[in-house]
Amino acid sequence: MHYRIRIQGHLDPGWQDRFWGLCIEQQETGTTLLSGILPDQAALHGVLLQITRLGLVLLSLETSEAPGGQEKSVFSTQTKKTGLSRLSYVSTQGENNMNIDGAVMLITGASSGIGAATARAASRDGARLVLAARREERIAQLADELREAIAVRCDVTDADQVAKAVQTALETFGRIDVLVNNAGQGLQGQIDEIDPDDFRAILDLNLVAPLVTMQAVLPIMRKQGVGSIVNVSSGTILSVIPGTGAYSASKAGLATLSAVARAELASTGIAVSTMYPFITATEFLESIRADHESAARLESSNSLQPQKPDQVAEAILDLIRTGAERADLVPEQYGGTYRG
Numbered sequence: 197m198h199y200r201i202r203i204q205g206h207l208d209p210g211w212q213d214r215f216w217g218l219c220i221e222q223q224e225t226g227t228t229l230l231s232g233i234l235p236d237q238a239a240l241h242g243v244l245l246q247i248t249r250l251g252l253v254l255l256s257l258e259t260s261e262a263p264g265g266q267e268k269s270v271f272s273t274q275t276k277k278t279g280l281s282r283l284s285y286v287s288t289q290g291e292n293n294m295n296i297d298g299a300v301m302l303i304t305g306a307s308s309g310i311g312a313a314t315a316r317a318a319s320r321d322g323a324r325l326v327l328a329a330r331r332e333e334r335i336a337q338l339a340d341e342l343r344e345a346i347a348v349r350c351d352v353t354d355a356d357q358v359a360k361a362v363q364t365a366l367e368t369f370g371r372i373d374v375l376v377n378n379a380g381q382g383l384q385g386q387i388d389e390i391d392p393d394d395f396r397a398i399l400d401l402n403l404v405a406p407l408v409t410m411q412a413v414l415p416i417m418r419k420q421g422v423g424s425i426v427n428v429s430s431g432t433i434l435s436v437i438p439g440t441g442a443y444s445a446s447k448a449g450l451a452t453l454s455a456v457a458r459a460e461l462a463s464t465g466i467a468v469s470t471m472y473p474f475i476t477a478t479e480f481l482e483s484i485r486a487d488h489e490s491a492a493r494l495e496s497s498n499s500l501q502p503q504k505p506d507q508v509a510e511a512i513l514d515l516i517r518t519g520a521e522r523a524d525l526v527p528e529q530y531g532g533t534y535r536g
């Protein structure tokens with residue numbers, strides 16, 4: 197059963213503060229379960245916190261002009277895509293409203309899996325794309341397939357190549373609205389087996405490179421006064437999974453970096469969001485840096501069906517549209533909120 201929660205703010209000259217109408221409906225039947233008025237911002241935040249804790253779907257958060265009021269929309273309307281109800285998805289910050297149509301989007305790791313799926317989905321919604329990865333023929337082919345897309349060969353662990361990719365994006369499209377920091381790799385191994393050189397390489401790719409890429413686009417986004425960054429972490433960090441220490445440490449670092457960037461950029465019009473995919477049917481397992489066999493064993497030891505990259509792509513696009521802090525596709529038993 198899914199619930200539709202609508203919160204609408206009104207500014208009435210007779211009230212000290214904006215007041216908020218709250219309405220909870222059962223989504224399938226449209227039955228109103230609860231409606232009422234939240235007298236002030238503090239009450240609103242209390243409700244948003246409860247929504248977050250319960251992992252409910254927040255579809256709409258908007259303000260409107262009351263008769264005689266001067267209020268402009270403060271919170272943006274969230275997407276009302278029905279498919280979203282399968283994701284346990286919450287936004288407690290509605291300031292950002294990025295239109296995918298026409299947005300210039302730089303996607304790292306666009307040559308396969310989640311990155312390629314995100315590029316295709318974004319292109320269907322009208323985004324202009326900069327596809328970055330090392331396998332040039334793959335991204336060139338994808339760029340040919342898509343409308344208004346360019347391929348830029350880029351090893352994200354090389355800061356010069358990142359700077360060049362960003363420059364090319366700017367020269368081609370004149371702006372960069374969205375960065376999806378998706379390039380990444382797995383590394384499997386028990387703590388006493390992890391080769392420190394492999395660990396350094398994984399940290400470089402999964403943690404340092406997203407920082408460098410954010411640093412490369414931020415001056416552009418600051419100048420524009422608008423931007424969206426989605427960092428692709430991993431659902432493995434929401435529980436403790438033996439054998440994933442090195443990979444999870446890199447992705448936990450990325451999640452923290454992402455959260456801090458979000459706080460630091462809160463008043464700039466740039467939203468930073470974190471995506472937590474779980475087991476997804478991509479080339480991830482084949483491209484794992486070490487101990488492919490044990491990773492494959494781990495994955496087949498549970499009965500979970502791998503998710504489709506398209507599903508992750510849709511969740512990433514919704515993060516971009518809403519500026520929400522996070523989305524996960526992680527089953528509840530692994531610490532996430534996904535009940536699909």
Ligand SMILES: NC(=O)c1ccc[n+]([C@@H]2O[C@H](COP(=O)([O-])OP(=O)(O)OC[C@H]3O[C@@H](n4cnc5c(N)ncnc54)[C@H](OP(=O)(O)O)[C@@H]3O)[C@@H](O)[C@H]2O)c1
Nearest residue numbers: 305307308309310330331351352379380475476478479480
């Ligand atoms: N699949 C899962 O189960 C899963 C679960 C949770 C999180 N994730 C995360 O999701 C993201 C995408 O992974 P995926 O599942 O789509 O796996 P994938 O199919 O193996 O894709 C990984 C992408 O990263 C790119 N990449 C790797 N090293 C790079 C480098 N040095 N410079 C530029 N690009 C590089 C690869 O492109 P090139 O080789 O062409 O450079 C490829 O496009 C990763 O960050 C991964 O950690 C995946």
